[in-house]
Amino acid sequence: MSILEDVLAHVDANIEQSLDRMATLVRFQSISTDPAYKDECRKAADYLSDELNSIGITTTVRDTTGHPMVVGHDSDEAAKPGPHVLFYGHYDVQPVDPIDLWDADPFDPKIEERNGTKVMVGRGTSDDKGQLLTFVEACRAYKAVAGSLPIAVSILFEGEEESGSPSLLPFLNENKDELSKDLALVCDTGMFNADTPAITTMLRGLLGEEIVITAANRDLHSGMYGGPAANPIKILSKILADLHDETGRVTIPGFYDGVEELSPAIKAQWDALPFDAEGFLGDIGLSVPAGEDGYSTYEMINARPTCEFNGITGGYSGDGFKTVIASKASAKLSCRLVGGQDPHALRKALRAFVRERVPADCQVDFIEHGAAPAHSLSPDFPPLQKGTQALKEEWNKDAILMGMGGSIPIVGEFKDILGMDSMLIGFALDDDNIHSPNEKYNITSYHKGIRSWVRVLSALAES
Amino acid sequence: MSILEDVLAHVDANIEQSLDRMATLVRFQSISTDPAYKDECRKAADYLSDELNSIGITTTVRDTTGHPMVVGHDSDEAAKPGPHVLFYGHYDVQPVDPIDLWDADPFDPKIEERNGTKVMVGRGTSDDKGQLLTFVEACRAYKAVAGSLPIAVSILFEGEEESGSPSLLPFLNENKDELSKDLALVCDTGMFNADTPAITTMLRGLLGEEIVITAANRDLHSGMYGGPAANPIKILSKILADLHDETGRVTIPGFYDGVEELSPAIKAQWDALPFDAEGFLGDIGLSVPAGEDGYSTYEMINARPTCEFNGITGGYSGDGFKTVIASKASAKLSCRLVGGQDPHALRKALRAFVRERVPADCQVDFIEHGAAPAHSLSPDFPPLQKGTQALKEEWNKDAILMGMGGSIPIVGEFKDILGMDSMLIGFALDDDNIHSPNEKYNITSYHKGIRSWVRVLSALAES
Numbered sequence: 074m075s076i077l078e079d080v081l082a083h084v085d086a087n088i089e090q091s092l093d094r095m096a097t098l099v100r101f102q103s104i105s106t107d108p109a110y111k112d113e114c115r116k117a118a119d120y121l122s123d124e125l126n127s128i129g130i131t132t133t134v135r136d137t138t139g140h141p142m143v144v145g146h147d148s149d150e151a152a153k154p155g156p157h158v159l160f161y162g163h164y165d166v167q168p169v170d171p172i173d174l175w176d177a178d179p180f181d182p183k184i185e186e187r188n189g190t191k192v193m194v195g196r197g198t199s200d201d202k203g204q205l206l207t208f209v210e211a212c213r214a215y216k217a218v219a220g221s222l223p224i225a226v227s228i229l230f231e232g233e234e235e236s237g238s239p240s241l242l243p244f245l246n247e248n249k250d251e252l253s254k255d256l257a258l259v260c261d262t263g264m265f266n267a268d269t270p271a272i273t274t275m276l277r278g279l280l281g282e283e284i285v286i287t288a289a290n291r292d293l294h295s296g297m298y299g300g301p302a303a304n305p306i307k308i309l310s311k312i313l314a315d316l317h318d319e320t321g322r323v324t325i326p327g328f329y330d331g332v333e334e335l336s337p338a339i340k341a342q343w344d345a346l347p348f349d350a351e352g353f354l355g356d357i358g359l360s361v362p363a364g365e366d367g368y369s370t371y372e373m374i375n376a377r378p379t380c381e382f383n384g385i386t387g388g389y390s391g392d393g394f395k396t397v398i399a400s401k402a403s404a405k406l407s408c409r410l411v412g413g414q415d416p417h418a419l420r421k422a423l424r425a426f427v428r429e430r431v432p433a434d435c436q437v438d439f440i441e442h443g444a445a446p447a448h449s450l451s452p453d454f455p456p457l458q459k460g461t462q463a464l465k466e467e468w469n470k471d472a473i474l475m476g477m478g479g480s481i482p483i484v485g486e487f488k489d490i491l492g493m494d495s496m497l498i499g500f501a502l503d504d505d506n507i508h509s510p511n512e513k514y515n516i517t518s519y520h521k522g523i524r525s526w527v528r529v530l531s532a533l534a535e536s
Numbered sequence: 537m538s539i540l541e542d543v544l545a546h547v548d549a550n551i552e553q554s555l556d557r558m559a560t561l562v563r564f565q566s567i568s569t570d571p572a573y574k575d576e577c578r579k580a581a582d583y584l585s586d587e588l589n590s591i592g593i594t595t596t597v598r599d600t601t602g603h604p605m606v607v608g609h610d611s612d613e614a615a616k617p618g619p620h621v622l623f624y625g626h627y628d629v630q631p632v633d634p635i636d637l638w639d640a641d642p643f644d645p646k647i648e649e650r651n652g653t654k655v656m657v658g659r660g661t662s663d664d665k666g667q668l669l670t671f672v673e674a675c676r677a678y679k680a681v682a683g684s685l686p687i688a689v690s691i692l693f694e695g696e697e698e699s700g701s702p703s704l705l706p707f708l709n710e711n712k713d714e715l716s717k718d719l720a721l722v723c724d725t726g727m728f729n730a731d732t733p734a735i736t737t738m739l740r741g742l743l744g745e746e747i748v749i750t751a752a753n754r755d756l757h758s759g760m761y762g763g764p765a766a767n768p769i770k771i772l773s774k775i776l777a778d779l780h781d782e783t784g785r786v787t788i789p790g791f792y793d794g795v796e797e798l799s800p801a802i803k804a805q806w807d808a809l810p811f812d813a814e815g816f817l818g819d820i821g822l823s824v825p826a827g828e829d830g831y832s833t834y835e836m837i838n839a840r841p842t843c844e845f846n847g848i849t850g851g852y853s854g855d856g857f858k859t860v861i862a863s864k865a866s867a868k869l870s871c872r873l874v875g876g877q878d879p880h881a882l883r884k885a886l887r888a889f890v891r892e893r894v895p896a897d898c899q900v901d902f903i904e905h906g907a908a909p910a911h912s913l914s915p916d917f918p919p920l921q922k923g924t925q926a927l928k929e930e931w932n933k934d935a936i937l938m939g940m941g942g943s944i945p946i947v948g949e950f951k952d953i954l955g956m957d958s959m960l961i962g963f964a965l966d967d968d969n970i971h972s973p974n975e976k977y978n979i980t981s982y983h984k985g986i987r988s989w990v991r992v993l994s995a996l997a998e999s
Contacts (some may be wrong), residue, residue: 289821298820299870300837384850396942473845
C-alpha cells in the first residue's frame with residue numbers, strides 16, 4: 074500500500090475515536106456573542122491547542138480583546154514540497170435559541186439516524202467544529218502513519234466568527250509575518266449535495282449604501298403643498314425604479330465592468346447540476362425568477378451581480394393615514410459584486426447616478442455601508458486543480474466549482490492583509506440546520522471529509 | 537340712511553362689546569381632543585346657546601356621544617325672501633402644546649398690537665371662535681336695528697371639528713329634516729390677504745389608499761436569494777415611479793376624467809393675484825416647483841389633482857445595515873381630487889394599475905383610507921354672486937374666488953346628507969397661527985367680518 078492508502082486506512086480504523094473528539098469539542102458551550110459563555114470559549118480554545126500540540130503541531134492560545142485565537146505551526150522542521158498552507162476554522166458557535174425547538178440538549182451531542190442517515194446532532198457539529206476537525210483529524214492520521222505531514226501546515230482558529238470577528242483584523246495585522254503563508258485552506262462551506270463534493274471558488278462581494286433624500290425643510294400638509302412641493306418618496310422611488318432596466322439589468326454606468334460570463338467549462342458543469350430552481354423558489358413562496366433575463370437562477374445567485382433594495386422608509390407608516398408630504402425619505406441598498414467589479418468605483422458611479430436624478434432644490438446624503446470585492450479562484454489555479462482531483466478520488470464524482478451568493482469576509486482579509494488566496498473546501502449540507510435548532514453533521518461528511526483532507530494534503534505535496 | 541347702513545353703524549358703535557363677547561368665548565378651554573376639557577366644551581356650548589337665545593334665535597344644546605351640538609333657529613316666524621341659510625362653525629379648539637412657546641396664557645385673550653396691527657391673541661381667536669362670532673354679531677346687530685333678520689337663519693355649531701367630528705355624521709343623519717336648508721354658510725376659511733376678501737369655492741377632494749406588496753413568504757438573505765427572488769421594494773418603487781410621467785401628470789388611465797381647466801374669468805383673476813410662488817416655496821426650503829408642467833404653483837395647489845406618496849416602508853430601516861430582502865413593502869398614497877373626479881372610479885383604476893405591475897407570484901393587498909369628491913361652486917351660482925358683491929362693497933376690492941388644497945369634510949357631508957351647497961366666507965389670515973402658539977385674529981378681520989355678514993345677509997334677501 075502507498076502511504077496515502079495507509080493513512081486513509083488509519084482514518085477508517087480510528088473513526089470512532091475521531092467522533093469522540095468531535096463530541097468533546099461540541100460539548101464546550103462556546104457561544105461567542107454571549108458574554109456568559111466567555112469561559113466556555115476559552116476552554117474550547119485550550120482543548121484545541123492541547124490536541125494540536127499532542128500531534129506535534131506547536132500551538133498557543135493567544136489573547137485578544139475578545140475571545141482567543143488558536144495558532145499552531147507544524148513542528149516538523151524538514152523542508153517540505155508544495156505550498157505552506159494556513160488552515161482556518163472557528164471554534165465558536167451560534168446561540169441555541171429557541172431552545173425548546175431542539176429535540177435534545179444542543180451541547181450533549183448524540184449520534185443518531187435521521188432519514189436513514191447517521192448524523193451527530195448538536196450546536197456547532199456542522200458550523201464549524203465538525204468541519205475544522207476534519208482537517209485536524211487528517212493531520213493526526215498522517216502524523217500517526219507517516220510520521221510527518223506531506224506539506225508545511227499552520228493553523229488559525231478563531232472564536233468570534235459568529236459575532237462579527239471583531240478581533241480578527243487587528244490580529245491578522247499584528248501577526249502578518251507569522252500568518253502569511255502560500256495558501257489558505259478554509260473549511261466552512263458546503264458540498265453540492267450529499268454525494269457531490271465542491272470547492273467554493275466564487276464569493277460575491279458587497280457594496281452597501283444608504284441614500285437619504287431631503288426635500289422641504291419640514292413635513293408638509295399634502296393639501297396645502299401637494300403638487301408644487303417636491304416629494305422625497307417620489308424622487309426616491311423614481312431613482313430606485315431607474316436602477317434596473319426592463320430586462321433586470323442594473324443601469325448604473327460601468328456597473329458591469331469586470332463582470333465576466335462563466336467559462337464554458339463551468340457553465341457546462343452548472344447546467345448539468347441537478348439544481349431544483351423551482352423548489353428553491355417554491356420554498357420561499359415564489360415561482361417566477363426575478364433578476365436578469367437570460368441567466369439561470371443558479372447562475373444569478375452565484376455568479377451575477379445584483380443591486381437589491383434592503384430597506385426603505387419615509388413619511389407616515391403607522392396605522393391609519395396622514396396626509397403628509399415628508400421632508401425626508403431614505404433607502405438602503407446593496408450590490409452583490411462578482412469578478413473584477415470595483416466596489417469603490419461603483420460607489421462613485423452609484424452616487425453620480427443618484428445625484429443626476431435629484432432636483433436642484435433637494436438634497437441627497439449618502440451613508441457608506443461597507444465595500445468588499447468579489448473573490449474568485451481561476452480554474453487554472455494549480456492548488457485548485459489538485460484539490461479538485463483529490464476530491465474526485467475520494468467521492469468518485471467531479472467536484473463542483475461553486476459560487477456562493479453571500480460573502481465570507483475572511484477570504485477578502487486573507488487576500489488583503491496576508492496576500493493569500495483561499496481554497497474553500499467544506500462538507501456541510503443544506504439540511505445541516507446551521508444557526509437553527511437541531512444542527513447536525515453527517516457522519517459521512519465527517520469521515521469522508523477527513524479522508525478528503527488526507528488526499529488534498531497529499532495532492533498539494535505533488536509537484 | 538338705509539336699514540343696511542343703520543345696521544353697519546350699530547356694528548361700529550358696539551364693537552367693544554362684540555370684542556368682549558369674543559374674549560368671553562375664547563376663555564372657555566374647549567379643547568375637544570382632550571377628555572380633561574369635556575366640561576369646558578359643554579360650557580362653551582351653553583354660552584353660545586344662551587347668547588343666541590338672547591337675540592331671539594331659539595337654541596338648544598344637543599347631546600351626542602361626544603361634545604354637544606348647538607342648534608338654533610331664528611324665532612321670527614315671518615316668511616322671508618331669499619334662501620333659508622344654515623350657518624356652521626365650531627366652538628372647539630386645538631390643544632395649546634407646546635405651552636412654553638406662547639407669550640401669554642392662551643385662554644386669557646388680550647388685545648395687543650403686532651407689527652402695527654391690532655389683534656386679539658388666544659387659542660381659538662381665529663379658529664374658529666372669532667370667526668363664528670362674526671356671524672352671530674351680525675345677526676345681533678340686525679335684530680337690534682331692524683327687529684328681525686332679512687332672511688331665515690338656522691345655526692349649527694359643533695364641538696368636535698378639531699378631533700375628527702365623530703358625532704357630526706350621525707347627528708346630520710338623525711336631524712336631516714331639521715337641518716336641511718337652502719344653503720350652508722361656513723365661516724372657517726380665510727381671506728386672500730388682509731385687504732382682499734375671498735370666497736372659497738373649490739375644495740379638493742381626497743382618495744386615500746395603501747398598497748401592500750408581499751413577495752417571498754419570509755425575509756430573505758440577500759446573498760442567498762438576491763437576484764432570482766422578487767424584491768417587494770423594487771416592485772413598489774417601480775409602481776410609484778410609473779404613477780407620474782415626465783411632465784408630472786398622473787398616468788392612471790382615466791385619472792383626468794372630470795378635471796376641467798379653469799374658466800377664463802377665474803384664470804384671469806388668479807393670474808393677476810399677487811401670489812408669491814417663490815416665497816411660498818422658499819418658506820419650506822424649496823425653489824423649483826414640482827408637479828404638472830404648464831400650471832402655476834397657485835393653480836396646482838388649488839385647482840389641479842395630485843397623486844402624492846405620504847409614506848413608504850419596507851425591509852430594514854434601523855441604524856446600520858442588514859442584507860435582507862424583505863417579504864413585504866407598503867406605501868400610503870393620496871390623490872387630491874378636483875372637479876368631477878369620481879374617487880370610487882379612481883380607486884378601481886388605481887388598483888388595476890397596481891395589479892398590472894405586480895408579478896404573478898407576488899401578492900398585493902389594498903387598504904382603503906377614505907374617499908371624498910371635490911367641492912366647487914359655479915361662478916354662476918346666484919348666492920355666490922350676491923356674496924361676492926357684498927364683500928366687494930365692504931372691502932372695496934373684488935372678492936377672490938379661491939381654491940383650497942385641503943379638504944373640509946363638512947362641505948361634502950352637507951351636500952351628501954342635507955343636499956345643500958356651502959358658501960365658505962372667512963376672514964382668517966395666513967399669519968393667524970392657527971393650530972400653533974400665539975394664535976391671533978385681527979381686530980379688522982373681526983370688525984369688518986361682522987360688517988361683511990351684515991351685507992351678505994342683506995344681499996341674500998334681494999331677489
